[in-house]
Amino acid sequence: MSPHRGPTAFVKFRADAPFSFHISATESRHRQGGDGSRAYYTRSRLVLQQVRQAGPAARVVAESAHFRTLPAERWARDYGRQKVMFVLPSEALGDCVGVVLFLRAFRRRFPEAGVTIANTGAASDLFGREPGVRVLPLVVSEKELDGHFPIIDLGEVDGWDTVTTQPVDVETTLLLRFGLDPVEVPPRPLSAGRPAVAILPMASSPLRTLPPQVAAAIATALHEKADVTVVLNAYQGLKPAYERRLVPLLPKDVRVSPGFPTTAGLLDFLAAQDFVVTADSGPAHLSKLFGTRGLAIYTSASGTVLQGRHGNLDLWQVDYAGRHCAAPCGLAKLRATADGRVGCMGSLNLPVEDLPNLVGEAQPALAERLTFDDHVPCVARLVEERDRVAQAALDHFSSLSSR
Incomplete structure (x- = not known):
């Protein structure tokens, strides 16, 4: 049986020289460099522009690469102490908030599991504030892929591919898929004094x-x-x-x-x-x-x-x-x-x-x-x-x- 591949497509490239990438809309701590891998994957236009202009120091080797991932029908399982990588198909803030709220529920259920979220882009500041969550803003290396199991492509969320014509409640959809209960966020009262x-x-x-x-x-x-x-x-x-x-x-x-x-x-x-x-x-x-x-x-x-x-x-x-x-x-x-x-x-x-x-x-x-x-x-x-x-x-x- 052929391996299951997630729907989110990445461009695969090789880099023979050190590199460093950062999106100005995020904090400087989210600058990302190479880790000595033979190949890297990205969906970022910023990264691709620099790779294509790098001459012999970097080159694209595949225009559409898909990660080997855990099928959505198997997401409701015990993750124990596994190092889980979640692949984000979009950095739209609204959808990412739904993912953050889901991750809170995931970490409460599986406190010993490692959690990495990839392709966070301009939403890296949002994910980077969550305790116990690693972010890979722009690039996913082969070493990172090899160091995680399972890899879960959130692009398989029901309806994510049609959000431009039909809105989706990302948090609830993910909670149902993983069989998790939500973490409550109580409404905050107005503070004393002039609001x-x-x-x-x-x-x-x-x-x-x-x-x-x-x-x-x-x-x-x-x-x-x-x-x-x-x-x-x-x-x-x-x-x-x-x-x-x-x-x-x-x-x-x-x-x-x-x-x-x-x-x-x-x-x-x-x-x-x-x-x-x-x-x-x-x-x-x-x-x-x-x-x-x-x-x-x-x-x-x-x-x-x-x-x-x-x-x-x-x-x-x-x-x-x-x-x-x-x-x-x-x-x-x-x-x-x-x-x-x-x-x-x-x-x-x-x-x-x-x-x-x-x-x-x-x-x-x-x-x-x-x-x-x-x-x-x-x-x-x-x-x-x-x-x-x-x-x-x-x-x-x-x-x-x-x-």
Whole structure:
């Protein structure tokens, strides 16, 4: 019988000279070098770019290599003192939070097992804070593969291959696969004194970003009761344009933060907040780790699915229905027709079958237009009901403050 191979594909390369790789979005301790192996595996564009430019010092030997892994139907077993390597198929923060919560349950059940997680990329700061978890950010060496058994490719998680069209509760799916009970994270009460409130409106897609008018309405509703900060980020280069549109709409005492250069910085900031209002993006999921109270606002994806068992955030789900779609439709990213038109079912007035392609490369001009001027229908509905959303945030905050 041929060995089982995981679905996550790596590029295999050899290096005849020392190397050192680091992603700027992570702490310096996650810099990774060689260990004398004959071959290495990576999914990182940064690493591949440097390998291909290294001349005779490094060379690609296989464009699509798959690790020999434990089949998913055998994951519910006793791991004892084994050294387990989990292979991460994606570094998206939301999915990675689900994996972190699963790893907490795994380590509680198997405290003597070694745990390594590979291909953590920009999420390395997140995994690196978990006790007893080793991270391999960018490269997996042959020595690492030989030193672990079993190797588990989390790309086999039910539904992970379709997360761009149908959201998945990664934590619950993994817990069920491994037969584990969750580790509870109790909702955290508001601290004494004047609370700190963060609004995090930007997501990696215009389908999920809260337009500036929505963020401003929420900030205006909350600023008299708390110290409010609106946190921006560099998604698709939209931060300057977002800030230009946002600041004139804000009360003078609301602070605007440019974001954080590392995931560790974002984690530290969120840990200090009493209440958050988020788009459907990484911070909504990161709040689960701290039990931070707040409100998460969902447009195209189902908040019920994505928040899973966690009740720390109230949910606002946009109510929209059109000819070819209804919120939540499940899309996480923009899609394209065969002839290159980009949007969603509602904005292009087409069924999903006519949008077969994901949009690969960033398109800043398109992202700017859809974020600020030509919203997809469910986001346009959110703009229309922004005052109701702001009131919901205020009501939830006030109910917690009075306890």
